Amino acid sequence: MxxxxxxxxxxxxxxxxxxxxxxxxxxxxxxxxxxxxxxxxxxxxxxxxxxxxxxxxxxxxxxxxxxxxxxxxxxxMDRSYDFLRMHPLVQRATSPLMDLRRTTQERVDLSLPDDLSIIYAVRLQSKRETFAATLVGRRLPTFASSGGRAMLAYRSDEEVENVLLRSDRRAMTSKTVVDLPGLHAKVTEARALGYALAVEEWFLGEIVLAAAITDEAGRPVGAIHIAASLSEWEVEEFRKRMAPLAMEAARALSGG
Amino acid sequence: MxxxxxxxxxxxxxxxxxxxxxxxxxxxxxxxxxxxxxxxxxxxxxxxxxxxxxxxxxxxxxxxxxxxxxxxxxxxMDRSYDFLRMHPLVQRATSPLMDLRRTTQERVDLSLPDDLSIIYAVRLQSKRETFAATLVGRRLPTFASSGGRAMLAYRSDEEVENVLLRSDRRAMTSKTVVDLPGLHAKVTEARALGYALAVEEWFLGEIVLAAAITDEAGRPVGAIHIAASLSEWEVEEFRKRMAPLAMEAARALSGG
DNA sequence: TCTTTCGTATTGACTATCAATACGATCGAA
DNA sequence: TTCGATCGTATTGATAGTCAATACGAAAGA
CATH class of the missing domain: 1.10.10.10 (Winged helix-like DNA-binding domain superfamily/Winged helix DNA-binding domain)
Incomplete structure (x- = not known):
């Protein structure tokens, strides 16, 4: 508002x-x-x-x-269907995301930015997931999600600071990064890498890697998330395998 | 209204x-x-x-x-998220549907009845799907969908006639059944079998089998759909394989 | 350059909305 | 069974919120 x-x-x-x-x-x-x-x-x-x-x-x-x-x-449901059906990025992204889900064999999501939170607009489950992981419309805090951080990486320092200061920075697990220097470092890391990685910050046992989708002006308009379980992946193997795939998919969807 | x-x-x-x-x-x-x-x-x-x-x-x-x-x-998206998150059947059905999706290796959906149409509330893709097949909130006519027919099977003859007469009975493919005697026969068949099967009635090449979920009073409150491609399945094989699975899953979710 | 279509701004009339309150139904506790 | 609490429904005159015709500047297209 x-x-x-x-x-x-x-x-x-x-x-x-x-x-x-x-x-x-x-x-x-x-x-x-x-x-x-x-x-x-x-x-x-x-x-x-x-x-x-x-x-x-x-x-x-x-x-x-x-x-x-x-x-x-x-x-x-009709009204949100109209939103999804008419949203250009949701239209363009759904097919490549299905390809990505097939390639990775893991859950693939598309989120949209909305100030202090991100909203999941496309959710493509791969295996058995929690109920929360299947619902479109679900929100997560920008600061605490890999997609949110990946998108913050394309914002100015002032904008990042503004979002972080206005966020309710509460930890979801013992691994959630909530201190300002730590969060700034995460954004800086995402800028350098071109993606963000969150390990057990929202759910224990869950690892999520996300890459931002940007518009012609380079502003973030969405993020691709790949989520998996630490029971099946070692962190560095996951990063090595998924980072190129996520970034390539995001790049293909960026710029218009 | x-x-x-x-x-x-x-x-x-x-x-x-x-x-x-x-x-x-x-x-x-x-x-x-x-x-x-x-x-x-x-x-x-x-x-x-x-x-x-x-x-x-x-x-x-x-x-x-x-x-x-x-x-x-x-x-x-927030508002429909509230609807999905708070809907008892959506809550109860999502996990068994994921199991069913894993067992069948095909797309599994949950629809809710709404007079002349059904609305997809849960969509669990398995393979590459059309954009339309991924969106929650999508509506299909009750008369022309396997889920709609499966639910009509639990309504009285008068109620079925009422719905069919008020429907805009247009064919989507050359295979769509639209004549009243044919539609009544489809509902009668669904009553006898305990499920409905639609072969290429909405999309060419698509086969969908659905079973209704009923409440304590035996009234239909939802339907489970299993959808696949005729390029991968022979109709009788699909029916034989999926009918028991769909009916069992629907039965487990019925009655409360 | 001109025309069309766009979105914005205006403001007094008036009717749609308001809200306090009464009441019957239902549920839970004693 | 009785009583109290809470529920949802019904009421109606006052008035504040809504209305709508119209003017106008901006933008787009021919």
Whole structure:
């Protein structure tokens, strides 16, 4: 959300309220009652009632199958499908990523940058994966992901500093790098190598190598991730094998 | 959308307008100008301006990278992620589907029913697939898909007739069954077999077998699809190999 | 250079939205 | 079984938010 206030002449507050209702599910794991929706979205019960009624009618919210509480509605899938289907990089990248998945025999993902986080837009599993590793739309912090760091490598020092300072730099495993000098070093390393490597920083046992995709102006617009298990790979072997493949695939997709 | 009019005391028309804007992208393949959005969504230019301004501010709409026209925004991915992450069947099915994908070495999908169409909620590719075969949120007509027919098999004759009559029964290939007696026969066959098989009805060269997942009351809540290429399988071999696997996986996910 | 189409800006009218509150239903605890 | 808490639904007049016609500058195309 931009820092400056929206223009009240054009900004439709009722629309914002409706999306605030949808957004409360972003941090929940179970259906929400009307009262919970009202509280979590910062509106009174009447407001929540009207927004929920409208969103239910449109299919973007649904009543839980047990008849109590609200859950996100199926029509949301249509809207994200439109996003994916119409996104030029997702269109161009999916086929090469399938080739890369076949070549590497490991999980291959495409992420898009969004300020302090990256969003997974294409997920091509290779073996048995965790549930979280299969879902498009999943976000990870830019600072803590190999894709995020690979993309930061194409940003200026000031931009990198800005992102790192505004990030909630919490460790996910004992291996997660969270100190500022360490993170800067990781970005510097990614600049030198042309890719970023994260070993057990998000999930124990998981190793991920990522390379950034850039636009004509050299700005990062996405990243290719190759993920595998340390039970099957030694770190240096993985790096040696995957780095050229990831960088070549990213290069082929860069520049327009 | 339900047939009866919404209660004007609770229905927020501005919210509907915002979603009408998002929905116009459902049938487009390129960015839309403000004027095009206005026309396609049936509102005047001022209305389109206000809705687009608001949706851009919230991140659900974006200006195309070339600076002209609107496209669906990244934040939509968050909302569908909430839907997938919180959907009980998607949660329960993803792991067994990965097992099934490993066993069959073919593409495995999970679809959800939505009146006249089915929506793909989980897509586990095995080999090189078409772009369309990788995207969650993609819809196919219930009548023309093996998953749709497998689910129709658990509906009453009246319900099946109702769906078929309201469907836009167009052929996708020369093999697509579109006549009512033929479609009824397909549903009857699925009832007898416990699965549905579609041979080249959506894409030439593609064969798909699907089994329905039902709830405690025996109503269909999803379908498992196994898809492959006729260049690698003979129809009867595919049926023999995959039918038991699909039905067993569907049965394990049914009933709760 | 001119025309067309674009997106932006404006502002008073007015109606769509608001929100406090009452109420019946349901659920859980005693 | 009774009672209290919480649920979702229903209400309605006030008013703030939304509307929409239109003007205008910018950009693109002929």
């Amino acid at each position: 931009p820092a400056e206030d929206p223009d009240p002449r054009l900004y439709v507050q009722a629309v914002e309220k409706a999306f605030r209702v949808l957004e409360v599910f972003g941090s929940r794991h179970h259906p929400l009652s009307l009262a919970e929706v009202a509280e979590a979205s910062g509106m009174d019960k009447s407001g929540a009632q009207r927004m929920c009624y409208t969103l239910r009618r449109l299919g973007y919210l649904a009543v839980d199958v047990h008849g109590r509480g609200h859950v996100p509605g199926l029509r949301l | 339900p047939a009866e009019d919404p209660d004007p005391r609770l229905y927020v028309q501005a919210v509907e307008k915002a979603f009408r804007v998002l929905e116009v992208f459902g049938s487009r393949h390129h960015p839309l100008s403000l004027a095009e959005v206005a026309e396609a969504s049936g509102m005047d230019k001022s209305g389109a301006q206000r809705m687009c301004y608001t949706l851009r501010r919230l991140g659900y709409l974006a200006v195309d990278v070339h600076g002209r026209g609107h496209v669906p925004g990244l934040r939509l």
